[in-house]
Amino acid sequence: MNFKIDQQRLNRELDTLASFSADPAPAVTRVVFSEQDLAARAWIKERFREAGLTMRDDAVGNTFARWAGANPDLPAVGTGSHIDAIPHAGKFDGTVGVLGSLEAIRALQAAGFKPRRSIELVLFTAEEPTRFGIGCLGSRVISGSLTPAADVQLREASAGPEGHGQTLESVRKSAGFTGSLDSALLPQNYFSAFIELHIEQGSILESEGVSVGLVSDIAAPAAFHIVIEGEGGHAGARLMPGRKDALCAAAEIILAVERSVLATGATDTVGTVGICQVHPGAMNSIPSRVQLSLDLRDTDAARRDAALEQIHNACGEIASRRRVAIKLETINADAPAQSSPEIVKALKEACDAEAVSYRTMVSRAYHDTLFMARLAPVAMMFIPCKGGVSHRPDEYSSPEQIHQGVKVLARVLAGLSAI
Amino acid sequence: MNFKIDQQRLNRELDTLASFSADPAPAVTRVVFSEQDLAARAWIKERFREAGLTMRDDAVGNTFARWAGANPDLPAVGTGSHIDAIPHAGKFDGTVGVLGSLEAIRALQAAGFKPRRSIELVLFTAEEPTRFGIGCLGSRVISGSLTPAADVQLREASAGPEGHGQTLESVRKSAGFTGSLDSALLPQNYFSAFIELHIEQGSILESEGVSVGLVSDIAAPAAFHIVIEGEGGHAGARLMPGRKDALCAAAEIILAVERSVLATGATDTVGTVGICQVHPGAMNSIPSRVQLSLDLRDTDAARRDAALEQIHNACGEIASRRRVAIKLETINADAPAQSSPEIVKALKEACDAEAVSYRTMVSRAYHDTLFMARLAPVAMMFIPCKGGVSHRPDEYSSPEQIHQGVKVLARVLAGLSAI
The missing domain is CATH 3.40.630.10 (Zn peptidases)
Known part of the structure; x- marks a missing residue:
């Protein structure tokens, strides 16, 4: 034809x-x-x-x-x-x-x-x-x-x-x-x-x-919200040791995502934090809450889940060390x-x-x-x-x-x- | 009276x-x-x-x-x-x-x-x-x-x-x-x-x-904008080794600020990243550009400037290692x-x-x-x-x-x- x-x-x-x-x-x-x-x-x-x-x-x-x-x-x-x-x-x-x-x-x-x-x-x-x-x-x-x-x-x-x-x-x-x-x-x-x-x-x-x-x-793609709740305050007056800066915790999570994804050793594992919303978001205010998005993909669902497990563990460690609350919520995790x-x-x-x-x-x-x-x-x-x-x-x-x-x-x- | x-x-x-x-x-x-x-x-x-x-x-x-x-x-x-x-x-x-x-x-x-x-x-x-x-x-x-x-x-x-x-x-x-x-x-x-x-x-x-x-x-307070220009792309298709993720670079800068401020050893040195704006800011898009604010204060202007110098050096190292452009712009640095x-x-x-x-x-x-x-x-x-x-x-x-x-x-x- x-x-x-x-x-x-x-x-x-x-x-x-x-x-x-x-x-x-x-x-x-x-x-x-x-x-x-x-x-x-x-x-x-x-x-x-x-x-x-x-x-x-x-x-x-x-x-x-x-x-x-x-x-x-x-x-x-x-x-x-x-x-x-x-x-x-x-x-x-x-x-x-x-x-x-x-x-x-x-x-x-x-x-x-x-x-x-x-x-x-x-x-x-x-x-x-x-x-x-x-x-x-x-x-x-x-x-x-x-x-x-x-x-x-x-x-x-x-x-x-x-x-x-x-x-x-x-x-x-x-x-x-x-x-x-x-x-x-x-x-x-x-x-x-x-x-x-x-x-x-x-x-x-x-x-x-x-x-x-x-x-x-x-x-297999999966999407998550990660919400970090710390403690705000004045950027000048609140001294460093007493802080629970939600954005510093978020920064560690962003890098933990990258690290966990690279750690699978497989090129097919990819992870991205594409959204980072800071509250209250003012120059002289310590971030009290941050919401991140996480997009995690792999051709192998088990390998993806293993990377997620690592990210989850990192969140737990960061939450405890920085005395902030971190919630990881699954939006979807498809096969x-x-x-x-x-x-x-x-x-x-x-x-x-x-x-x-x-x-x-x-x-x-x-x-x-x-x-x-x-x-x-x-x-x-x-x-x-x-x-x-x-x-x-x-x-x-x-x-x-x-x-x-x-x-x-x-x-x-x-x-x-x-x- | x-x-x-x-x-x-x-x-x-x-x-x-x-x-x-x-x-x-x-x-x-x-x-x-x-x-x-x-x-x-x-x-x-x-x-x-x-x-x-x-x-x-x-x-x-x-x-x-x-x-x-x-x-x-x-x-x-x-x-x-x-x-x-x-x-x-x-x-x-x-x-x-x-x-x-x-x-x-x-x-x-x-x-x-x-x-x-x-x-x-x-x-x-x-x-x-x-x-x-x-x-x-x-x-x-x-x-x-x-x-x-x-x-x-x-x-x-x-x-x-x-x-x-x-x-x-x-x-x-x-x-x-x-x-x-x-x-x-x-x-x-x-x-x-x-x-x-x-x-x-x-x-x-x-x-x-x-x-x-x-x-x-x-x-002595000082305020800065930090702009990170990386490379965007699709969160699923762009593999990890080729990425120039502006938010990963920003995360390292946020932690470098914290580290540099703590490194002065003086309780009077405080530093805060209060704003983090991500472009394009979509769940499935690699961040191509991030703008951070930096608020840095000290009772000793020289010590504050030394912390800033460390942050500046960290930005240079991060920019070179991650192949992104990082611009640190002073808004004000008062005595x-x-x-x-x-x-x-x-x-x-x-x-x-x-x-x-x-x-x-x-x-x-x-x-x-x-x-x-x-x-x-x-x-x-x-x-x-x-x-x-x-x-x-x-x-x-x-x-x-x-x-x-x-x-x-x-x-x-x-x-x-x-x-």
Whole structure:
């Protein structure tokens, strides 16, 4: 079968999508359910509509855009990704998987291809944890990975250590996504296969000069809040020996995270403290309370848990030595996922057919496919991004690199939808 | 001379002043030139007016309330303090010195005392560095300790590492304080003496059961910004060895500050990192930039500079080892001040006359008197505060403790204004 990816159209659409941003270009800031996110969704749905796709939104704001197959009752072939972006991020993370899938579908349509199974493009809600403190919200919900109570319990994380943000319940309803989260749960036979195209967010493909990475495993991510309660006071008058400075304790924890992660000796273990909120946060006031975030990932759940255990022990030691209270609260600690060998085989064949170089690799980043693996056989394909840079305004994949990925995706969607 | 402090009125006025707050009680948040600060100033000026004091405001917003003496051309006896409060502070820091001075004046008036020299109560603008990043703004300006260019250069600090706040120029003019800052400069013979009553913000007086602390030296404070520029990226995909995590570097600096301060071996050396702003500040993003504040104080300027030198060296080592850029910028590094032995002697005699116990001590906190010492002979008197706690909602001095301080202040103002 011959088909042609309209790369220029795809480039234009990636540029347009990037313009829906709360920060000026080249930064992209598009927090889920923000004004910019809702405007971007409206624009992208117009593109789905132009392509003749049938759409529905679920209660958490996932959008499903379906190209009906000749046998629409068969489980569909799924593809897609997310369009939300953390503050000061770039324009390729997630978006390549959404607009690339759309372009793949349009290329197959233009080539006269008629799928037997339906092909369904999923735009996932809140892959980024920015707003609600938990990643992959949309895919968690449809795969039954959130308890129903989460609907009520989840709140915006951005209100900081003191205030309380709005609930997910209230925010999603204000954005127009109503109904109970239970209604969004998908049955196990909904998809026959799910494939996500994404930028690598690492530098392996670029450094090896390989066009496509076929993901064998998705690393097991875990997220935590660490709250340190010390004692405040005046920065001049309270002498050093009597202090219980919460930020000094936090500094030791930040370094203990780094040390514990390096101590596993495995390159697959990564740990990051990305948030450090200090109360009261004044130049002449001793910090009385600090809230840290901790993001810990590994391809091996046991090894990740061992690193966490070390961090936990360090917190205990620091709390006792510095006479502060330290609370480590788990936000989520998910199990790793494996790709389906059959889909990976189909991807390899598609790469060969399109003369695109590939290698198998591990995904260290968090992706919706991690949760889709609980619903269906899955695989992910990566394309290179410059310098491995992601979540920054200078995130970049070239039109050529995107093109290689999208044409392999189109071919594999055609193949999987025909069987 | 017999006079009587109306402690109940003073208690009520302290309570009323505390109600001008941007945060609910018991917290007091009253940032200079905020709505709450301006309302508090209006209320307090009404009290000055009731006491028959003649008022003027200067270009930076200091208020001078004068009880004219029999010989009004003689240099006046000055007293006073500040009413601005950092976020989530308490109700006694500064306010005891302002309302206590007012009560002392009213007590002397009621007793029929007629001063020879005028007694002038000063309400200083922005003793706290919250808004403009520099403490003792009002006393710096009137003592010529700010270059005239500062009027144009000073900006709000609260806009964070990226944005720019409003200029002092614009904020003070919006608040109604116009004219050039030069016009606020006071001549050397304006005051014959200046005395500030303040809570100790430490626990020495309380633990020793002493009613009044007579300050011999005010510690030399210095303030700095430290900006760390590393490299951001995705918390999952960027492996540990390639990272230039700005927050890990910041953590080492925070601990180096603590270590360098402890290394002087002197209890008089204190150092605090009170602000830690992380960019971009997302759970799954490696921190690319961190801004820290550093507050460093000592009674010995040379020893303070030696600690700073150690911190500076640590920053250099950390920058080189972690391959990040670290910039240490001085906001201010002021010289210490000594009290006038004559005024301290007068204070001791007043304590003896009122049967109030006292000891001499060092002021470790920053006070407007530090800058008033450049204009006139000065002294400070401290009263105990519970547990040494200050800059917190639970800051507390009892009515009895305040009463002891105010009656000594009244007696010494009477004495100094008679000579």
